[in-house]
Amino acid sequence: MSRVDTRPSAVVAEGWGWRYGTRKAWAARRISLRIEPGERVLLLGASGAGKSTVLHALAGVLGGADEGEQAGRLLVDGADPASARGRAGLVQQDPDAQAVLARVGDDVAFGCENLGVAREETWARVREALDLVGLDVPLDRSTSALSGGQKQRLALAGALAMRPGLLLLDEPTANLDPDGVAEVRDAVGRVVDRTGATLVVVEHRVDVWLPLVDRVVVLGTPSGGGEGVIADGSPSDVLVDRGAALAAGGVWVPGIPPRRPGPPAAAPGEVLLSARDLRVARARGVAVAGPMDLEARPGEVLGITGANGAGKSTLARTLAGLLAPFGGDVLASPRLAEGVGAAPVRWSSRQLLTRIGTVLQSPDHQLLARTVRGELEVGTRALRLPEAEIRRRTDELLGSLRLARLADANPHTLSGGEKRRLTVAAMLATRPRVCVLDEPTFGQDATTWAELVAIVARLRDGEDGEPAAVVAVTHDAEVLAALHAREHRVVPAGVRS
Incomplete structure (x- = not known):
């Protein structure tokens, strides 16, 4: 397969933070990092660390000053993410919540149409994106008839059709069975290999994504006093050298399982x-x-x-x-x-x-x-x-x-x-x-x-x-x-x- 012509994006955060308008506490705070074009980053952190907030900010969908307060700067290719339409593609965790239109082809074309891409070019991109994620179904197939893994690959195709330089995945396998997890992970691998796009993925299934990433960034939890980036480096530097400390703070670390409760206290009772x-x-x-x-x-x-x-x-x-x-x-x-x-x-x-x-x-x-x-x-x-x-x-x-x-x-x-x-x-x-x-x-x-x-x-x-x-x-x-x-x-x- 030939390489898809995509210019990978650079990301810069300088003391960046966000507080929702209805919240007193910051959802993310004092984050400083630089992601070079083409890097593949696994973004980790305990629940409430602001991982999804960061991805939504990079995708330009957090909203303006009427919806929250921003601190510091966050840039994609040197510009405010909200002004760089189409440069970032976001795939979220719920397969059922992302299909917008009833038919597969129309759904993949939706983003291109919003960007004003010419019709002939749009449908060429639709077919290319579906091929890239390995979703071999008719363009008129009902989106509701797809499995969970297929729906996530559909969402990935919709993002790819816009030719983003930055691919953002927010727990894309959270609701999938093992086969669906492998489908989506393999599809993402093909995508970044062929497009060269910068990748940032948030996932708790760390071991699934380690073969695809070259860097791990861990965010601290603002409410816990661990603001900003608390670990940053190669997977081995972060997860091996600092694994025990990160696991103690709630981060999923391969080989360090969470505690489990004991067996049932008594035999089951009568059927309810x-x-x-x-x-x-x-x-x-x-x-x-x-x-x-x-x-x-x-x-x-x-x-x-x-x-x-x-x-x-x-x-x-x-x-x-x-x-x-x-x-x-x-x-x-x-x-x-x-x-x-x-x-x-x-x-x-x-x-x-x-x-x-x-x-x-x-x-x-x-x-x-x-x-x-x-x-x-x-x-x-x-x-x-x-x-x-x-x-x-x-x-x-x-x-x-x-x-x-x-x-x-x-x-x-x-x-x-x-x-x-x-x-x-x-x-x-x-x-x-x-x-x-x-x-x-x-x-x-x-x-x-x-x-x-x-x-x-x-x-x-x-x-x-x-x-x-x-x-x-x-x-x-x-x-x-x-x-x-x-x-x-x-x-x-x-x-x-």
């Missing part, structure tokens, strides 16, 4: 929620998975696994009473269903609160309030609990999930990992007997991953009350191992599991 001959569907008339039988018991974690697009999230929503079964039944035990009937899909939202709690895959789809504290109070206020009890539960969760410093922040300004902890905390506030968690640990640093896993283990074991039944959808095999989960692999519709 069961599925019989269940088939699930995203849209009417089309089953995506099943038939299947499964049971959720207190004192046990049921791990839901399977390939991207297999129907795991659809199954989770069906078990949680948010979607009607396409076929078969989801039934609550008499104890769980007391006073409300056996079918969770018929329960009101208030009846679900203390019975089945849900954490959706995308945190933004679940955020309702203007502040983090308000978000934690939504469920308890719906239950009409006394004010003192609402405050007690809220303060406890703010502390245990490291959200206290963000209590007055707008939830939508939080990092992806912080949003995930917030949605988990909001579910825990109403103390449901069954907890359905869709990718509960995505976006977490090593410290917050361990803390979230420990919280799920406490739920399972009933350390703060009665043992709960936990259903966890995850691609993270380490989560299942740490929680001693019983695995149920979702298979395509028509194949019995």
